[in-house]
Amino acid sequence: MPKQIINVRINGEAHEVAVEPNWTLLETIREALGFTGPKEGCGTGDCGACSIILRGPQDERGRLLTSCLMLAPQADGAEITTIEGLAADGTLHPVQQAFIDAGGVQCGFCTPGMVMAATALLDSNPNPSLEEIQRGLAGNLCRCTGYTKIFAAVEMAAQRMRSS
Amino acid sequence: MRPFGYYAPRTLEEAVALLRELGEVARPVAGGTDLVAQMKEGRAKFRYPDMLVSLAGISEMQGIDFGESAGLRIGAGTRLADVAGSPVIRDRYRALADGAGLIGSVQTMNMGTIGGNICNAAPSADTAPALLAYEAEAVIVGRDGRRSVPIEEIFKGPGVTALEHGELLAELRLPAPVPNTGSVYRRHTPRKQMDIAVAGVAAVITVESGVITRARLALGAVGPTPFRARQAEATLEGSRANDDAFTRAAAAAANECSPISDVRGSAEFRQHLVRVMTETVVREAVLAAGA
Numbered sequence: 001m002p003k004q005i006i007n008v009r010i011n012g013e014a015h016e017v018a019v020e021p022n023w024t025l026l027e028t029i030r031e032a033l034g035f036t037g038p039k040e041g042c043g044t045g046d047c048g049a050c051s052i053i054l055r056g057p058q059d060e061r062g063r064l065l066t067s068c069l070m071l072a073p074q075a076d077g078a079e080i081t082t083i084e085g086l087a088a089d090g091t092l093h094p095v096q097q098a099f100i101d102a103g104g105v106q107c108g109f110c111t112p113g114m115v116m117a118a119t120a121l122l123d124s125n126p127n128p129s130l131e132e133i134q135r136g137l138a139g140n141l142c143r144c145t146g147y148t149k150i151f152a153a154v155e156m157a158a159q160r161m162r163s164s
Numbered sequence: 165m166r167p168f169g170y171y172a173p174r175t176l177e178e179a180v181a182l183l184r185e186l187g188e189v190a191r192p193v194a195g196g197t198d199l200v201a202q203m204k205e206g207r208a209k210f211r212y213p214d215m216l217v218s219l220a221g222i223s224e225m226q227g228i229d230f231g232e233s234a235g236l237r238i239g240a241g242t243r244l245a246d247v248a249g250s251p252v253i254r255d256r257y258r259a260l261a262d263g264a265g266l267i268g269s270v271q272t273m274n275m276g277t278i279g280g281n282i283c284n285a286a287p288s289a290d291t292a293p294a295l296l297a298y299e300a301e302a303v304i305v306g307r308d309g310r311r312s313v314p315i316e317e318i319f320k321g322p323g324v325t326a327l328e329h330g331e332l333l334a335e336l337r338l339p340a341p342v343p344n345t346g347s348v349y350r351r352h353t354p355r356k357q358m359d360i361a362v363a364g365v366a367a368v369i370t371v372e373s374g375v376i377t378r379a380r381l382a383l384g385a386v387g388p389t390p391f392r393a394r395q396a397e398a399t400l401e402g403s404r405a406n407d408d409a410f411t412r413a414a415a416a417a418a419n420e421c422s423p424i425s426d427v428r429g430s431a432e433f434r435q436h437l438v439r440v441m442t443e444t445v446v447r448e449a450v451l452a453a454g455a
Contacts, residue, residue: 004170021170021216024200044201046358051271058223063245063274069200070275071193073170074220117270138357139269 006076010035011085019072026050026067028075029082037083037112038067041141045069048140051113053081053120064120066139083112086119094164095119095157104153106144114140118154126162128154165203169215176224176305176334182217184307184330190215192332194241195275197268198284225279225334228253236338240279245270247278247291257338258452259294259347259366266290266351269358279333282318285325285389286360292319292390293366294349296382298338306331319389342378345370346452348445351384352437361385362429363437365417369400369449376400376409376450381442386421386434393417396442405450414443 003018010033017032029035029052041047045066054070055062057077086093095118098104105111114137121128121136128136133154134147142150169186173179183190191213193199202210219225225241230252238247247253248265267273267281267290281291282302292315300315307330315336318325327333349366353359364384370377379400381393396417403409423434 020167022165022167024165043204045197045268045272048269048271058226063243064271065274066271069196071170071196071200071216071218073172074196074218120270135357136270139271 004073004076006073008075008077009079011081021071021073023072024068025052025054025070025072025075025080028072029067029080035082035084038116039109039112040068041109041113043068045139046141047110047113048117048137049110049113051116051140053116055079062120062123064117081116083115086115093119094160095122095154098153098157098160099150102149102153102156104145104150106142110140110142110144114142114150118150118157121154122158122161127158130155165200166212168213170218171215172218172221174221174223176222176332179217179219179222180305180307180330180332183332186215186217188329189213190217192217192219194219194277194280195243197272197276198280219279219332230256231340233340235340236336238278238336238338240282240333240335241277242279243274244276244278244281244291245273248273256341257294257298257347259297259349259368259449260291260338262349263290263292263294263351263364263366266357266361278336282315282336283325283327283333285319285321285323287322287387287389288361288364288385289390290349290351290361290364290384293364293382293384294347294368295336295338296390296392297347297366297368297380299380301337302333303335303337304331305334310334312337316392319391321388342370344372344453345378346449346454348448348452350441350445350448352441360428363423363434363441364390365438365441365445367442367445367449369405369446369453371405371450371453374404376403376405379413379446381413381417381446383417383421383438385428386423386438388422393420393442395420400446407447410443410446410450413446414439417442 039049041049050068053062226239254261347368351361351364368380384390396413418439
């Protein structure tokens, strides 16, 4: 089957890219577009390391999803935000800064997905309870931190974002 | 992933025609959370498709509509997060919101669809017990047009539905809610999220002047398909809504389930869960009915 042309906006920039039908969106973002923030952990939607925020042409708002399970052609017309798109004008996003300040990062492999999941959570719920944070991050595995400092980072980010 | 052909039709008619033309080497894909994961895992029993027909761009498979007399219509391509978050479903069809809101992670619910949850036909599918208890109808589109089938007749076995190749589940229709009715779905899992039901129980209960006038109960993960617990329903209907009735219904439900033992729990444990959970779920539904 020939390659198919898809059009996506990634972190605000328009790209036209030729994809094979059997490429996942994650492969497309990493290999064809060069954004290596999203990681492949499990490849089957269990670990969340590939999490991105995607807004399809019919969607009212962006939604957090695992890009390893999405077929590249299904992303045609989408607006995509990866971890690379969070910082603005050289300043880290409050969620990124809070992960640093709270010590929510160890090896770093899960961090881009974790930060995207936390950002999506705070977009829809600016004042989450601890249980809501746990549910919001349930699809993201971390094998280093034991999660406690990640939850603390999200609480810190929520507080800072509400008071800014 | 191994190569495959890919088609993205814009209408149901086109999708049905494509599937028929391509034959059984083609499979429909919606959110991909089950199918794409299976294609990557490559288990021995899984038949890798040569072609995928994406249903994601078919707008007539989307959306939630409600009317007081018409009831609820849910497009099969509606995402689980949109089902779980829908104000009308949370308010009027609570057990369905409960079930849809328990599937996988935020990411899973943002991709996976209610039609996919049904058509994968897992005995543990979390939207199935609620749909059975609401007596939903499945609207199926195929070569000869549309047919409407009670959801109960869709489930034929683990991973097997009544849909033939070239047929698609287009939408689900739920009857208008009966007044004085409460509904609940609960499941048991060792973890709160990212897990699969060891047992699931849905109840839709109508109570008038302290008497249960109508009871619909359905069980998940304790038989080859999700199914209606009719003996338990019969013990409830006509009874006063009290602990005695709840206990009798629980015993009946435990009696009519046929669980297997697997990595998630033994048959005996599952039967015990059905007894305990049925009692709790019926009580909660009675309370929600405003009795």
